[in-house]
Amino acid sequence: MSITCNSIKMTDKNGDLNFLGQEARQWRDVPKDPITYVSNEETVFLFGGLTILQDKLIQSALRSLGENFIALPNPDFKSFQTGKAFGNRGQCNPTYFTVGNLVKYLQNLRDTTGLSNKEIVAKYVYVTAGGCGPCRFGMYITEYKKALHDAGFDGFRITSFEHDKGIFQGEDEAKQLLNFSPKFFITLIKAVIIGDIINILGYRMRPYEIEAGAVDKAIEVCRLRISQAFEDKKNLTKTLWSCRDILSAVKLNRLQPKAKVLVMGEFWAAMTEGDGNYNLHKFLEAEGAECIPQPIMNRLMLSIWEAERKLQKQENLTKETDKKIDFTNTKSRLLLVLAKTAVKTYFTLYAKAIGLHAYEIPNMQKLATLAKTYYTLDCEGGEGHLEVAHLIESVKENLSHLTISVKPFGCMPSSAVSDGVQSLVTNRFPSANFLSIETSGEGAANFYSRVQMALFKAKQSAKEEFEALDIPTHIPEKAHNYLYQPHNKKTGTAARVLESLV
Ligand code: SF4
Known part of the structure; x- marks a missing residue:
């Protein structure tokens, strides 16, 4: 018995059979028949899988570059079931949710628009992050292709940028379809960072809102404003600053x-x-x-930290073996420093603009020291x-x-x-x-x-x-405003605010 990508093979005197008694064949990534795809200009790019807010912001941000991007809906239980129906056995559940979400979207698209499977395959592309994961992450693309093939979308294009390479992508099929330029990645990173900042603020405010749903409503107003700013290529810092009034208008009781x-x-x-x-x-x-x-910035910073660590190890090896200095390493190091600086600078700038204070950007070196x-x-x-x-x-x-x-x-x-x-x-x-x-x-x-x-x-x-804390006789109004973010040794928000007032 041997294991292939998509089935368990049993060999008997009649040949290779899978566990259902069907003929087992080697999995091939390439479609059986040649497919004519539409031109790049007519192609629609699908993506998704981050937070709901980030997916929507990314859609606007990438459309501002002239690309036709559509964010998939948030994966739900039906996506999971679809993933299980068409995916391989024994996958981790993000695979089932994300792969199933794409299949479910394409099936809905076919059923609601009347487009045939063939037309969908020719027109749509799914963009995702890939990479050489030591876990199942490294096999995601094949998983997508296998499920799409079995769901009747053989030849559907999946294109990926490697999450650990950022703006340094290789020359491959992905680059022919999309312009993975530095501008593409910087725009993408801006949308991700703004989404992170607003999500952090939302989680800080929502538990203390007086009127249920007020924070989500305010965030949606901000989101529309920022999306418009992306599409109109307006100044994002100013737009974020203008969101302060919207968020400040939400009534909170932060002493709970x-x-x-x-x-x-x-x-x-x-x-x-x-x-x-x-x-x-x-x-x-x-x-x-x-x-x-x-x-999400955590993941970005971890990828940069991992790349820096690899370089450091290579350099140490070069010194130990007295080999010549590899100048491509120097260039890579410089680019990594630039990437890290860009993430930190945009985060600090945008966080200050919308009013997220007292937030420490994850320090990967400190975290590594704690864990090692x-x-x-x-x-x-x-x-x-x-x-x-x-x-x-x-x-x-x-x-x-x-x-x-x-x-x-x-x-x-x-x-x-x-x-x-x-x-x-x-x-x-x-x-x-x-x-x-x-x-x-x-x-x-x-x-x-x-x-x-x-x-x-x-x-x-x-x-x-x-x-354990004394409640002062007078509580200033600022205590309930999200912009007041005292920093002290208390853990809970209410205790922190109270401690800062006494
Ligand atoms: S870390 Fe890897 S194996 Fe685990 S859920 Fe994520 S992709 Fe799957």
Whole structure:
């Protein structure tokens, strides 16, 4: 018996059969018959998979470059089921959600527009991030192609830019379809960063809103304004500054003690805002908690840090073996410094403009130092050492009352490796309130009940922290404005605000 990409082969005297008794054939990425695709100008590019806000901002940002981009809807349970129906067995659940989401979109497109499968294949392209993942991430493109083939969209084009190469993409099919120029990536990064900033503010404000839904409404007004600014090529900093009035108009009561919950874990599972993690963020807010989300910028900074580390190792090897200095390394290092500076500069500029203060851009070197005793820094799958680092940082710096690590079912780096290490970390840091939880796409009741149990303790800690402080006779109005962001040793927002007033 041997294992191929998409089936288990059994060999008997009649030849190779799969487990259904059908003839097993080698998987080929290329379509069976030649396909005539429409011209680049007529091509429609589909993408998706980040937060809802970021997907919408990216759509406007990339349209401003003259490309016809459409953001897919947020993956839901139906996407997961579609992914399971057409995907390989034994995948991690982000694969099922994202692959199924694309198949579901194309099926809807066919059923609602009357376009045939053939016409859809000729006209649409899906753009995604790819790379040589030591985990399943490295096989995503083949997964997409396999599911699309089985769903009747053989030859549908999937194009990827390598997430760890950023603006330094190779010469391949992807570049022929899309202009992966520095301008493309800078525009993309701007949209991602603005989305991160607004998401962080939204999570800070929503638990304290007096009128339910007011924060989301204000954010939607800001989003439309920023999208328009992208499309009209207007000044983004000024636009973000103009959003301050919209957000300041939302009435908040920030003196309610709420448990602060750091949500981290595998990149997609921790970041998605839907069935992919059972709507974890919404559930936590409904249960009276404030979430600290993981910005996408974390992933960007980790990729840059990993690339810098590789270069450093190559340079050390060159010195040890007395080889000649490789000047391409010097150029790569310079480009990495430029990329890091660009991310930090845009983040600082835009955060200041819209009023996100007291936010520290993730310091990858500091996080690596925290984690290295427990997790080898050379292990790059998924979030690598970051999950361990986040937990240690949260305990040492009193950042949250509870840390939840979300891991997709079947994820090797997050479930098998990080969680094994976390038991040692929680042993060394007994004050950690830590919950590691798997998302399989099914079994929501068990998931929610475990979150509720961990949250109970966190809520008590938040209440005790708040009640230990004296309440001043006069509370200034600024205490309830999102722009007032005091920084002190307290964890909860209410305790922090109160501490700053006494
Ligand atoms: S990190 Fe885990 S969930 Fe994410 S792609 Fe890799 S195996 Fe899948």
